[in-house]
Amino acid sequence: MKPGILHPIKSFFYKTSKITATVINATEVCCLIFCVGALSILLIANVIAREFFTSIYFAEELSEFLVIFITFIGVSYGVRRARHIRMGALLELLPSSIEKVCIIIISIISAGVMFFMADASYDYLMHSLKKAHQTPALKLPYWIFYVIMPLGFFMAGIQYILTIIKNLTVKEVWMSPEQQSEYEDEL
DSSP: OOTTOOOHHHHHHHHHHHHHHHHHHHHHHHHHHHHHHHHHHHHHHHHHHHHHSOOOTTHHHHHHHHHHHHHHHHHHHHHHTTOSOOOHHHHHHSOHHHHHHHHHHHHHHHHHHHHHHHHHHHHHHHHHHHHTOBOTTTOOBTHHHHTHHHHHHHHHHHHHHHHHHHHHHSSSOBSSSSOBOOOOOOO
16 A cells, blocks of 8 residues: 555545535534524614514524524534534643544544434424424424434534544544644633
C-alpha cells in the first residue's frame, strides 16, 4: 500500500462520513437560521402588538416550540463543532496517541448516551401522543413540540459516530468531525 493512500475500507468510511456530515450540516444550519429568525421576528412583533394593539395570542406557544427546536438541533450542531462541555486542557496534556484513544472512548460513551436519550425521548413522545393533550392557544397536539427531541439526540449520536470514524481514518486527533484537536490560547 502506497503512503498517503487510505485503505479501501477507511476510504469508504471517510467518504460516507463526509457526505453524511455535509447533509446534516446543511439541514442543521438551515433549521437554526430559520428558527432563530422566526423567533426574533415573532417576539419583536408580539412586543409591538402588545404595546399598540393586543398581544399575539399564540406567540408564547410558538416561541416555546422554536426554543425547543433550537435547543435540540443545537445539541447536534454543538457536538459537530466541538462546542460541547469537554476537558480539552486535560486531553491536550496527553500524547496524541493516548488523546486519540481517549476521544474515541469518550465519543463511544457519548454516542451511547445520545442514542439512549433518543430512545427515552421517543418513548416520551409516544406517551404524549397517546395522551392527546393540546396546547391552549393553537389547539395543536403537544407531541408536535416533542418530535424534535429524539431527532436532536439521534443526530448528536451520529455526530459522535462521525467523530469516531474521523479519528479512525486520519492520523491527526479530532475533537469532532469538524474540529481538529489543537491547543487554543484564551486571552
